[in-house]
Amino acid sequence: MSLNENDYKYLVYKIGNELYSSPLLSVREVLEYQNPKYMPNMVHHFSGVINVRGAIVGVLDLRLKFGLPNPVGPKTSILLCDTGRGLIAAVVDSVECVQEFAETDVDRKPVVMSKVKQEYLAGVAKSKEQLVTILDLHKFLTEEELKAA
């Protein structure tokens, strides 16, 4: 199987003080933060909906999901994902860089204590003495129940 060069590329972003990343191609766009509009009957970490060029997109605040404070600053960003269930977006504290991780640097089955459920964890990558958690963003954003009971 031939791998595309993009397959090794990851988008690295920060939630709180920790580094996370997701395969570059799983994120359609990085948007400047805009204030989501309140939508009733949704879970606590669902911030609301935004207008992305005419499409109404639900926004999850990953910081709230992880129980972290959610300040809005100049670096606060929104990651837009095109999932099988339509567009959905996630708020992160900042987008750091696009980085290549060789498959050898990635531990695909890590046993770690994490805020993230094991099934949304796609691995942990070593990068310059730092560990970067790889999130399966699509799974993470679509499989959780968003509607409040």
Place this chain on the structure above:
Amino acid sequence: MDFDMEMITSFCDEALDSLTRWEQVCLELSQGENQDLYQELFRLAHNIKGGSRAVGLIAMGDYVHQVEDGITLLRDGQLKLSEKIIQFLLESHKHLSEWIIEAKTEPAYLPDHQTFLNEFKSFFQQLNAVNSGVSSETSTESRTLSSGVHPEAREMPQPETQTTAKTAVNEKRKAPSNETIRVSAQKLDQLIQVIGELSIHQTIVWHTRGGQENNNKIFTNSLQLSQKLTKELYDRALSLRMQPLQSVFQRLERNIMDLSRSLEKAVKVEISGGEVELDKTVIEKIVDPLMHIVRNAVDHGIERPADRIMDDKPEFGTVAIHARQDTFGVELTIKDNGKGLSSQNIRAKALEKGLISENKKLSEKEIFGLILLPGFSTAEKITDVSGRGVGMDVVKRTLDDLNGSIEIFSEVGKGTQFTVTLPTSVSIIDALLITLSGHNYVLPVGAIEEVINFEEGEMDLSKKMIVHNDHVMPLQDLESLLVAKASRRPTEKTQKKAILVCKHESNKIGFLIDRVVGQQQVVIRPLNENINGSFGLLGGTILGNGEPGLIIDMSALASHFANEFRTKERVA
């Protein structure tokens, strides 16, 4: 055999058009013979035959060829039109339609219509044996397929047929071809979406134009003009999706005829307003509910001819289908002069099923409305025709989804009338902009009966009731109904300064809101799968200022409130 799929697709689309006309011609023929109709039917068959052979669907060509022979006999007056023949022609229409739809994806598809063809041929030949005149083309080419051709008939040349066929083809060529263009619905939708976005941004530009207008007249004028043009562009794009109801009516008529034949009932169909246009999506969704209503009318409504005569009614029952456009949308009525519905029976049945309580007072209209409830079916026994688990409740639900409504009126012994109201377009609604705790919401104007504005202290909101127009009306805070307790709630505390009066069944309910901000037309956008299905929301939209707006489903909230209210009543 290799097939050119592009050619096949375009042939199939054209052939399906021809077949629609084919069906129509058959239905018209059943009203009475007419040379022009034969001529047209022949032309249609001939075109399908030619087209199918040209794209390599040889078997289809052969099939049509044989049907065409039958039509030739009719056209040349060698055969008298009968009920049976029309049935044959309609049957072959059905075969071909199915065949063509299959062929579109699988050109090698070969249905087995041999039995039908044999029956068809022998039928025609029997009749024709008397007249003994089959065109030469017919006999030679069909020899392979049929064995029972009359030997004399084969030798009989008839050049006349050939010439008429040619003129028919020539005529077709002369017909103007630039009147319609076939465009895929998807392309159209993309276009509409882009224009929709354009008009949203146009509005944003307009709202943020700032102080520009003071010092630049050209700018303002041009902005105003482009605003107007965008609006027109949008309206025109939307109108591209509109289709006349004629094709739906035709299907209904066909269905009624087939059904009445199999039930041995005599039914006349009256149709008017086929030229009224509706959005394509609405048309597609409305077919099944309408079909259900007409089938019910024929199955349960119209009596057998003998019974009708006994009741001093004309032997032929009538099903009248009528469409009318008004300012709010399209009104469809389906009326039969059958035995009608007995409101007492309906009431009794609803009681038996526990759908209503013993002492509940209901108006005539509300009683008829009961048959729309799930779990209600008046048919004594389940027949093949209606009552296959799909009931009137499905009809009601489809109409609700389309933002439409249905009303039933019936008189025992005289007949039943269904009135269906539909919005012209599903995607644009007149909306009211309101605020709840500092958040803007949108709701369809149609759902609101009245808005009562008041100033602080003017209303006593401590009781959950107010007196309005001499009626006591329950009062409910809209937000606490809309927002579930477990979810994140807005924190801002605001003054309530308006009441929206909504009608639910025959009751009025007042909903307390902060205030009404304005009224505008909005384009409904469905919420995607990640966020849809939230209670009380109909969809979303982009407001004039570029912000997303959520559309509240007032009728869902009203019925939710009414149910809660009833439960409380019972407990108390």
